[in-house]
Amino acid sequence: MNGIAYMFLIFTPMKEYSMRIRKFRQLQDLSQEFMAMQMGITMSAYSKIERGKTELTLYRLGQIATVLQVDLIDFLRDETVAQVAEAAIPAYGFVTRGEFAEQAAALHEVQLKLSEILSKLPQ
Numbered sequence: 001m002n003g004i005a006y007m008f009l010i011f012t013p014m015k016e017y018s019m020r021i022r023k024f025r026q027l028q029d030l031s032q033e034f035m036a037m038q039m040g041i042t043m044s045a046y047s048k049i050e051r052g053k054t055e056l057t058l059y060r061l062g063q064i065a066t067v068l069q070v071d072l073i074d075f076l077r078d079e080t081v082a083q084v085a086e087a088a089i090p091a092y093g094f095v096t097r098g099e100f101a102e103q104a105a106a107l108h109e110v111q112l113k114l115s116e117i118l119s120k121l122p123q
Contacts, residue, residue: 018052020075024068038067
């Protein structure tokens with residue numbers, strides 16, 4: 001096995017966990033700076049965790065789970081990031097920024113139509 005394949009095998013699981021951590025953080029609209037501060041590490045060190053550039057210990061994973069208020073097992077489940085996001089939305093009441101923007105636009109359309117209807121009513 002060449003060095004590139006060996007490194008791929010080592011870092012693939014780390015990337016999966018890192019992506020899940022990032023998704024959970026983004027779903028709660030928390031910054032990397034906030035996470036680092038709560039964990040007592042630098043923002044650079046936390047950023048390396050989310051990018052999969054540093055080894056993730058069980059202790060560190062526990063700290064992250066505590067800050068995000070999720071179960072440690074949520075990081076270890078064999079789910080894709082998309083499944084994690086889908087599961088988080090109904091369970092915790094999260095919406096993505098895109099979903100929020102869509103709902104805000106729909107609400108704005110309803111407000112415009114209501115204003116138009118009200119303007120046509122006899123005074």
